[in-house]
Amino acid sequence: MLQSRTRWASTFTRVGGVTVAEGGLWRQCVKFGTNTCANRPLGCSGVPSSLIGQCIKLIMARVFIIFACMLSAFGALFLFMVGISQSPNASFSMFGKACAAVSLMSGILGVSLGISWAMYGGDVTVGAAAILGIVGIILSFISTVFAVMIPKN
16 A cells, blocks of 8 residues: 555556555555655646546546535534524524435435546556445435434424
8 A cells, every 4th residue: 555545446557566556536646666646636627638527527526525525514503503492493404404415415426426437447446435435425314314304393
């Protein structure tokens, strides 16, 4: 392993039985004597036209994962305010439920696009970060079910 960080996927580029490249959604690491890691670009400028679809898929996976994280935090905040309030506001309850549902959908899209991007070509294995993304989707589904069961008041 080139790094001790959690990876989205390992793209095993091997030279003489030695792994020389690994990457994820945000970083790519290459080992030629020493480990060299760099952030992946935020845009698709300079990407060959044959790989533009993969670049867009990578960016969309990032966007949906970030969006899912933000929405889950907002939904938790709204539902927490409903829980501690003496007279809960029905709109807070509805916003919390909506955030939970949209966060679930966004997480499913983000993780699916990320895994699809990571599996493009070559000798690739899904890393721990992608597995944690799948676990996160399952937990998000459970929390969405519980959020929907909260009465409106």
